[in-house]
Amino acid sequence: MPPSRTETRQPSLPGTKAATVLVPVLSVALLGVLLISVSIGAISVSALDALKIVTGHLLPGMPWMSDGSLTTMQDNAVWQFRLPRAALAALTGASLALAGALIQAVVHNPLAEPYILGVSAGAGVGAVSFIVLGLGISALGISASAFAGAMIATAAVYLLARKAGRIAPQRLILAGVALGALFSAITSYLTISTDAQNVYSIMFFLLGSVSAATMPQLLLPALALLTVAAFAMTHARQLNALLAGDDAARALGIDVNRLRTTTLIATALLTGAVVAVSGGIGFVGLVVPHVARIIVGSDHRRMLPVALLGGAVFLATCDLLARTLAAPSEIPLGVLTALVGAPFFLWLLRRERADRMGMNR
Template identity: 55%
Template sequence: MVVALVVSVGLGSAGVRPGTTLQILGDHLLPGEHVASWSPVEDRIVWSFRTPRVLLAAVVGAALALVGAILQAVIRNPLADPYVLGASSGAALGAVIGLALGASVPGVFVTGSAFGGAALAGVLVYVLASRGGRIESLRLVLAGVALSYLFSAITSWLTVTAEHGKLPGILFFLLGSISSADWTTLPLPAIALGLGAAYTFWRADHLNAVMTGDDAATSLGVDVNRFRVETLLATSVLVGSVVAVAGGIGFVGMVVPHVCRLLVGADHRRLLPVALIAGALLLVAVDTIARTAAAPRELPVGVVTALVGAPFFLWLLRRRPVGSVS
């Protein structure tokens, strides 16, 4: 992970050697006097522009992979990802409303709008999926998918009716982008990821239990309904923080947990930390490709994740029995 971060920071339209990159990072992170053998332009490129972007890509990838692993266990659906419960679509709708009203990316208003959209989606899914005080897994999925379509339709309507000058920014944001990253955008998703990871590591035994079925989990002492509500809130916060700074980035949350299960098994005490690192590595690599493959133009990150990841996942399905992947 450290090697990937350093290499990614050095790559770009203006390349910086790994040794120089390490020296610049050390100058900013380590106390003491340092003799600068690099130019001010290289210092600005590495520290002000690329380092926060690469770190944000790692945080976003880790958060998406974590959400995917949680939802696939709680819902017991191999296709579950941050979009399945409508949280991602709701956050995107809120962010687009903020952008359409003239806010900047990723300004405070856009961030708050994204959180509001994710929270609204979470509340609606809970209301629609509950029956007799209990949340059913199938109703949760169906309600989430239906709300995703509804929010996506409203988002599309807002996009086509927005002012012409705002349309390129909105579309690029919806396709996923980390180009607006700076040091001010990093704390919010990093804090959300830290809290979400701490919660899921603490509840890893509950995730293992609910994968066996509601009745078995209840017999093991897990309050399944309460646990689903807790995970719904946790994933909504994570997704809202990610969409607020990076837009809609698909594929990572669905595929990374499957690949990690093939590597370390289904025990969430091992799966969760591996998924965090794998998701971070994947998005750091994808963002590096997105900003270098067609330089000086930049590709949307969400497009690259699908182009790179979908063929790999299809190859994986061909080589492995379906049961081993799901």
């Protein structure tokens, strides 16, 4: 007697259906948020006209770009200002969420986030030093200095976290927290010792903003995101094994120290690349990966795409709110993400503590 259909059906992994649905839904939501972002502003542009402008630049030769239906002001507003800003917000959100998911796997702690490495604080020292030394307020110069500071912080954390030739997760956390506090103290001293006219630029960078985004600025974070995302997806099974513990991963033939080192370097480079152009935006790398893990499970093959797209949608939406809620003034991105992330973090702490004490049974 041939087996029935129910007998031959393979059980699906928990979260597989949710991930299958969420990936296209989040992709459509991201496109929708980007379209809304490029159509809203002081210069009136409908969503359809904004879409025409973007496609006209991406696909030269479109008739509506030269028939007079779109003004030069509309074209410049969408292509030169709004689109780079919205795209950088999405890239930053995706990068921070991906970095958060990776660092949580590296340190075996779901409450970790990219800034635990002290990379953001190091970038802050680099950017503030550039401004305080009187080298100018050039966006390129500030970004380059911030990236250099982030890489110095990464090297310092890496050296301090090594024990007997291997990276110890607990030492990694302690080194990141200690260096982050040190770099923050240096930044505070430089801020209070500089001229008053520099304080606004310093604070806006430290609180995070993508308002000055340009098309060339998208290149570095885009390349970093593509590279690290490819690395993460090709090492998803090894990261899954790492979640089970170092001994279990070694039993499967995985070089734990090499995996942890390469993942740490990739995470630091990705974080440094986005912090250099977007400033200090916290809590994205904590909140988004954890929500993704709750919905689709801990399997990185499902969780990473959901976290990446979720981070892009989250920060692109926050940026849209940042420039519309208090218009014509603007709210720094770090303020909005903290308003969401801090209460969520406190809830997670209470939840984890309750779990350990057996109170959620």
